[in-house]
Amino acid sequence: IQPQARDSDPNQQIRHLEWGDLNFLHTTDNHGWHAGHLQEPQYSADLGDYMSFISHMQRIADQKGVDLLVVDSGDRSEGNGLYDASDPMGKYTRRVLRKANHFDLLTSGNHELYNGTTSLNEWREMVPHFGDRYLSSNIEINATGEWEPFANRNLKFKTKNLGLTISAFGFLFDFTGNDVNTRVTPASQIVQQEWFRKAIADTEVDVFLILCHIDVDFLELKFIHGAIRALHPEVPIQFMAGHAHQRKFRVFDEKCSALESGRYCETVGFLSLSGLVPKDKSAPRPRDGGKMKTFRRYIDYNRVNFQHHTNTTQETFDTEEGLALSREMTGYREKLDLNRLVGCAPQDYTLDKSPYPSKNNWYSYLATTLLPKMVLNPARNTTPHMIFINGGSQRFDVFKGPFTYDTSFLISPFTSRFLFARDIPYPIASRLLDYFLRDPSPYAIGKGAEEPRKNSKDIMTAMGETPSWDPNYDYADVLLGHVSSAAKWRSRPQQQPSTLHNHNQQILSPFQSLTPDYEETATTPNHYHRTLGYTTIDDHGTTGDDTVHLPFIKYPPPKVLQSDVGFTPTSLLPPAAVDIVFFDFIAKNVEAGLNTIAEELEVERRWERKEFERYMGQERTLTRLILEFVGTEWGKECV
Numbered sequence: 001i002q003p004q005a006r007d008s009d010p011n012q013q014i015r016h017l018e019w020g021d022l023n024f025l026h027t028t029d030n031h032g033w034h035a036g037h038l039q040e041p042q043y044s045a046d047l048g049d050y051m052s053f054i055s056h057m058q059r060i061a062d063q064k065g066v067d068l069l070v071v072d073s074g075d076r077s078e079g080n081g082l083y084d085a086s087d088p089m090g091k092y093t094r095r096v097l098r099k100a101n102h103f104d105l106l107t108s109g110n111h112e113l114y115n116g117t118t119s120l121n122e123w124r125e126m127v128p129h130f131g132d133r134y135l136s137s138n139i140e141i142n143a144t145g146e147w148e149p150f151a152n153r154n155l156k157f158k159t160k161n162l163g164l165t166i167s168a169f170g171f172l173f174d175f176t177g178n179d180v181n182t183r184v185t186p187a188s189q190i191v192q193q194e195w196f197r198k199a200i201a202d203t204e205v206d207v208f209l210i211l212c213h214i215d216v217d218f219l220e221l222k223f224i225h226g227a228i229r230a231l232h233p234e235v236p237i238q239f240m241a242g243h244a245h246q247r248k249f250r251v252f253d254e255k256c257s258a259l260e261s262g263r264y265c266e267t268v269g270f271l272s273l274s275g276l277v278p279k280d281k282s283a284p285r286p287r288d289g290g291k292m293k294t295f296r297r298y299i300d301y302n303r304v305n306f307q308h309h310t311n312t313t314q315e316t317f318d319t320e321e322g323l324a325l326s327r328e329m330t331g332y333r334e335k336l337d338l339n340r341l342v343g344c345a346p347q348d349y350t351l352d353k354s355p356y357p358s359k360n361n362w363y364s365y366l367a368t369t370l371l372p373k374m375v376l377n378p379a380r381n382t383t384p385h386m387i388f389i390n391g392g393s394q395r396f397d398v399f400k401g402p403f404t405y406d407t408s409f410l411i412s413p414f415t416s417r418f419l420f421a422r423d424i425p426y427p428i429a430s431r432l433l434d435y436f437l438r439d440p441s442p443y444a445i446g447k448g449a450e451e452p453r454k455n456s457k458d459i460m461t462a463m464g465e466t467p468s469w470d471p472n473y474d475y476a477d478v479l480l481g482h483v484s485s486a487a488k489w490r491s492r493p494q495q496q497p498s499t500l501h502n503h504n505q506q507i508l509s510p511f512q513s514l515t516p517d518y519e520e521t522a523t524t525p526n527h528y529h530r531t532l533g534y535t536t537i538d539d540h541g542t543t544g545d546d547t548v549h550l551p552f553i554k555y556p557p558p559k560v561l562q563s564d565v566g567f568t569p570t571s572l573l574p575p576a577a578v579d580i581v582f583f584d585f586i587a588k589n590v591e592a593g594l595n596t597i598a599e600e601l602e603v604e605r606r607w608e609r610k611e612f613e614r615y616m617g618q619e620r621t622l623t624r625l626i627l628e629f630v631g632t633e634w635g636k637e638c639v
């Protein structure tokens with residue numbers, strides 16, 4: 001744990017783990033948070049603590065004679081000062097991850113590929129270090145003038161204790177925002193390639209393991225599942241998924257499920273498979289033969305929970321390696337000056353725990369206060385303008401109290417530049433937001449619904465080209481929006497709110513009456529403390545989270561926010577034209593939006609991206625602007 005962080009409340013109710021034959025610890029979308037959450041005790045463990053946890057879990061697995069695999073689904077990059085403040089970015093993050101060397105298997109996310117230097121450094125430093133264990137079945141890189149697989153496409157191996165034969169792959173969703181030095185082949189095409197079909201034709205495999213940076217509800221998983229199931233109706237398939245920044249678990253069939261383990265070092269996913277029978281007759285027989293069973297649990301990322309699950313104490317938990325790694329990260333954080341106090345946030349500003357717009361919402365604060373004050377171009381300041389920011393550019397809540405140099409990266413890590421399109425006729429400009437809201441491009445974080453998904457034509461083509469395609473699949477549910485059994489849980493009959501009480505005998509709000517943990521709440525002994533946290537509902541029901549929490553309400557964040565400067569949009573006399581100011585990250589969307597609207601309004605003018613100009617200097621990133629704003633506007637007396 002880092003010196004500035006605090007341990008979580010030790011008096012919370014924690015659900016246990018059920019070990020199986022093959023067990024997993026899974027992380028995803030850590031985005032550089034390896035030093036832990038300094039302002040949130042519930043997620044305050046760091047990578048050193050996680051290493052100690054892994055070594056105890058490994059000991060338990062060995063004592064039980066079962067297997068444990070530690071896997072990561074990518075997006076280790078971007079989103080925390082430890083990653084973003086170094087030059088080159090990620091220098092220290094990659095170093096500590098190599099030193100920890102704790103992954104049995106890992107793969108890449110989209111954030112390893114947005115920036116060409118990031119993908120090159122990942123390929124140069126991480127891929128050779130992890131060797132065969134770094135899996136990437138659908139990414140290629142051109143680092144030497146030739147395209148080559150980014151990492152190992154498939155790994156077949158036997159587990160240490162039970163000798164289970166695993167065939168593992170690594171997939172990224174159909175991502176298109178990567179730099180030109182990488183290319184991503186859609187999973188629907190990979191499943192038809194010779195090498196993949198040969199690999200899955202293997203009849204010795206006990207478990208197909210698909211490590212992927214793909215949300216459990218994305219169509220890509222159905223393609224992979226369908227391709228394997230067509231050859232192996234009975235062999236277990238396990239997806240270890242990522243990207244949506246949520247805790248999710250989805251059942252595909254009796255022997256196939258997908259676990260997604262949240263984000264930002266808030267969650268370690270635990271999954272166990274029991275009832276596995278190795279095809280290799282010389283392998284030891286697992287004790288618990290019989291029907292296959294899958295168990296999942298989302299562990300809150302803190303030392304108290306890690307100790308609970310390993311039956312250790314403050315005195316017996318830490319390993320030498322874990323402590324050394326924590327110290328090393330403390331040193332890097334000091335070197336990067338991450339703890340420097342910049343100002344004091346006067347209140348909490350949240351991305352999705354308060355409605356947009358409202359006074360506690362960070363996007364609202366940006367739109368009304370910060371952007372108009374900080375996004376400046378002396379030559380154009382007197383021209384009325386609209387500033388557009390994609391919602392996904394803002395990554396984390398601001399907490400009341402110390403705002404450090406590190407915080408600026410947690411909130412807004414990207415280096416996008418401000419561009420502008422000058423003198424856009426108001427009738428066109430005023431329709432842009434509506435265009436963005438209708439556009440399926442990804443403007444927000446990990447939202448499946450917003451990624452450009454396949455249409456029915458693509459699916460029919462793929463089905464036609466794949467003779468062994470499983471005709472029993474209901475593809476319509478993907479096209480219409482998947483309704484998993486979680487929805488059934490949500491809609492099951494609830495007790496009347498007026499009869500509900502929490503453990504302190506306070507009447508719960510109607511919203512809380514919807515919380516899945518209520519049944520347990522009613523029987524929870526009074527001495528347990530409840531903190532706000534995850535109360536996940538998934539395909540196995542309502543008890544996936546290891547810590548029994550009170551729920552927080554989540555509101556939809558804006559896909560794109562608009563800040564109007566120098567005019568009042570409701571005025572009867574709007575300006576004839578305005579400047580449109582935006583991040584270069586959405587330049588192509590602005591171009592498409594302007595042209596689509598112009599066409600709709602039968603205006604002849606068309607715009608090209610090369611006409612867009614710099615609104616501010618290259619170094620004036622939003623991260624910098626936030627730092628300057630906080631430093632001058634918020635004061636340094638934290639109460």
Ligand SMILES: O=c1ccn([C@@H]2O[C@H](COP(=O)(O)O)[C@@H](O)[C@H]2O)c(=O)[nH]1
Nearest residue numbers: 110390392393414442443444445446585
């Ligand atoms: O340079 C960038 C890169 C990404 N974004 C935003 O992030 C999301 C994707 O993040 P995930 O963690 O993979 O969900 C993308 O949709 C953008 O909204 C950005 O703003 N700038």
